Amino acid sequence: MSERWLKLTVAYDGTAYAGWQIQPSHPTVQATLMEAWRAITGEQVTLTASGRTDAGVHALGQIVGLRTASKLECARLVQALNAKLPEDVVVTGVESAPNGFHATHDALTKWYRYQIHNSRVRPLMDRRYRWHLPQTLDVRAMQAAADLMVGRHDFACFETTGSERSSTVRTLTRVGVGQGGAAGEKIDFDVEGDGFLYNMVRGITGTLVEVGRGAREPQWVAEVLASRDRRNAGPNAPAHGLVLVEVRYA
Amino acid sequence: MSERWLKLTVAYDGTAYAGWQIQPSHPTVQATLMEAWRAITGEQVTLTASGRTDAGVHALGQIVGLRTASKLECARLVQALNAKLPEDVVVTGVESAPNGFHATHDALTKWYRYQIHNSRVRPLMDRRYRWHLPQTLDVRAMQAAADLMVGRHDFACFETTGSERSSTVRTLTRVGVGQGGAAGEKIDFDVEGDGFLYNMVRGITGTLVEVGRGAREPQWVAEVLASRDRRNAGPNAPAHGLVLVEVRYA
Known part of the structure; x- marks a missing residue:
């Protein structure tokens, strides 16, 4: 199966989140994005981010990397993700990334x-x-x-x-x-x-x-x-x- | 009892309010301000505003008029009101107004x-x-x-x-x-x-x-x-x- 790497630019109001990183029993930005991705593509995807943000910290340009088998065009993914995401998380861009892209290590x-x-x-x-x-x-x-x-x-x-x-x-x-x-x-x-x-x-x-x-x-x-x-x-x-x-x- | 007229400049995020004007069973900016005033001075005061704002409408400089027997200084009133008011209503200024000031009619x-x-x-x-x-x-x-x-x-x-x-x-x-x-x-x-x-x-x-x-x-x-x-x-x-x-x- 052919896969590709994508780079998402994500903005969020951190007020309601226990930070970026997924954890049990608390809403996190990572879990919210994973759920939106799953709803659109059916994939349970692993997300890398440029770095964790703490509880209450905001982002205008957090970068998130992932590997996907989805064939959806980048512009369509922006639309579809924003339609699924809550009002305090917005995907402002999706673009192709080099093979093996890792948002944390490559920053x-x-x-x-x-x-x-x-x-x-x-x-x-x-x-x-x-x-x-x-x-x-x-x-x-x-x-x-x-x-x-x-x-x-x-x-x-x-x-x-x-x-x-x-x-x-x-x-x-x-x-x-x-x-x-x-x-x-x-x-x-x-x-x-x-x-x-x-x-x-x-x-x-x-x-x-x-x-x-x-x-x-x-x-x-x-x-x-x-x-x-x-x-x-x-x-x-x-x-x-x-x-x-x-x-x-x- | 000596009374005076005051002019309040009020900013609010209208998201959570059913507009300016007081009404039963819905939070309004007018009721919120009246309650803060009562808590500070003990007075049940009548508030005039430059105009009603509808549900969801915001203000940076709504003008509110009132007549009071309180002797508190204007600067103290700003502080005291903001300490009582919820985070979506802010009094940005209190000043003396001419006798008989009416925020609606005088605008x-x-x-x-x-x-x-x-x-x-x-x-x-x-x-x-x-x-x-x-x-x-x-x-x-x-x-x-x-x-x-x-x-x-x-x-x-x-x-x-x-x-x-x-x-x-x-x-x-x-x-x-x-x-x-x-x-x-x-x-x-x-x-x-x-x-x-x-x-x-x-x-x-x-x-x-x-x-x-x-x-x-x-x-x-x-x-x-x-x-x-x-x-x-x-x-x-x-x-x-x-x-x-x-x-x-x-």
């Missing part, structure tokens, strides 16, 4: 965005997607701190303990601080790199916010990085402000 | 926005706030049609029957068609005027969409207006894309 870079609502008044339409911080944040100080994170560093200071990785060295190509909204209330951290440790972007966010609220000077980030000790960085920001924006492959 | 202009998601793929984060239209819309044709609506006209063609108004003449100062989003998928109609008939913006939207999808030429709108007959206009767009953005007072 070259990932881009995460952490979204803050910086206003004394809490957010309304964005309330599921932004962390509400009422105190004024100094955007320039946060960008100065963010600049110190760009490049190849040992990011052990931002890794939540318990994970087992051979190396905690990663390269960040971008740590940008953006500001938007009518009153400058939308503050976004765009973090792009070749790999991320567990809870790394949420740790980076909590650390930048320490600088933004004036509790620390930007230069403090250099000390935190050099210490390689999670206890020296800021607290992890909550999951609901984090979005996996884009993943690149060769 | 000079209102600005509504109708939000469309124009893409083959359905919306994710915006799904509660945008009408999904998969077919390509011609933005220039819609703007040409919208231009014909600006000014003082009899808008009977956009009034859902059943309402009883003495006059169906209104003045629209702006009917703008905006396009945004990474792929131009966000299309917004900004409609501003001195008053609106029942379902008027939803009728305008449905009519502009007829032009946008090529079923009608822009000039057709002039005929529709002249006919003063609701049956000649496009269908009402669904409630969930409509947002009351701003109301102006003298």
Whole structure:
């Protein structure tokens, strides 16, 4: 039987899910996609993803790989999947992938965005997607701190303990601080790199916010990085402000 | 007892509400605000609004008037109300209003926005706030049609029957068609005027969409207006894309 590999681009609102990875007794994005795929093709398929996202984390461009015997055209699969999927999961594209494509192993870079609502008044339409911080944040100080994170560093200071990785060295190509909204209330951290440790972007966010609220000077980030000790960085920001924006492959 | 008038600016996600106006057995924004006010001040207050919004319609700047004996400062009221209100209703401001202020009668202009998601793929984060239209819309044709609506006209063609108004003449100062989003998928109609008939913006939207999808030429709108007959206009767009953005007072 002839098979082929496909690459799905998937967006989801993580609010109602216990994260990407399938688990018993909790709704997950992976199980939801598997079920939609089964309903359309009859196949019980194995899905790879660029990475797990935690409970409550969102995605605009999660990449999912699979191997299928289905002959359905890519455009038809997009339509059929979106017709089966619940309103909080959307497949934005399906395309052919090279033989043996594995969304986790083949990923070259990932881009995460952490979204803050910086206003004394809490957010309304964005309330599921932004962390509400009422105190004024100094955007320039946060960008100065963010600049110190760009490049190849040992990011052990931002890794939540318990994970087992051979190396905690990663390269960040971008740590940008953006500001938007009518009153400058939308503050976004765009973090792009070749790999991320567990809870790394949420740790980076909590650390930048320490600088933004004036509790620390930007230069403090250099000390935190050099210490390689999670206890020296800021607290992890909550999951609901984090979005996996884009993943690149060769 | 000394009393004063206050003007509240209120934002809400209308998804879970049977509209602004209080009614038995259904959650409404008015009842929700009254309950929060009572919890803070002990007062059973009468609330006026710039206008009723229908079930499912949202607001960023609904204006609410009330008369109170409470001595609490405006800034404290904002904080206290937001602490009591559910996450889908936010008070963004409280200020003093002239004696006798009535949010309905004193309103000079209102600005509504109708939000469309124009893409083959359905919306994710915006799904509660945008009408999904998969077919390509011609933005220039819609703007040409919208231009014909600006000014003082009899808008009977956009009034859902059943309402009883003495006059169906209104003045629209702006009917703008905006396009945004990474792929131009966000299309917004900004409609501003001195008053609106029942379902008027939803009728305008449905009519502009007829032009946008090529079923009608822009000039057709002039005929529709002249006919003063609701049956000649496009269908009402669904409630969930409509947002009351701003109301102006003298």
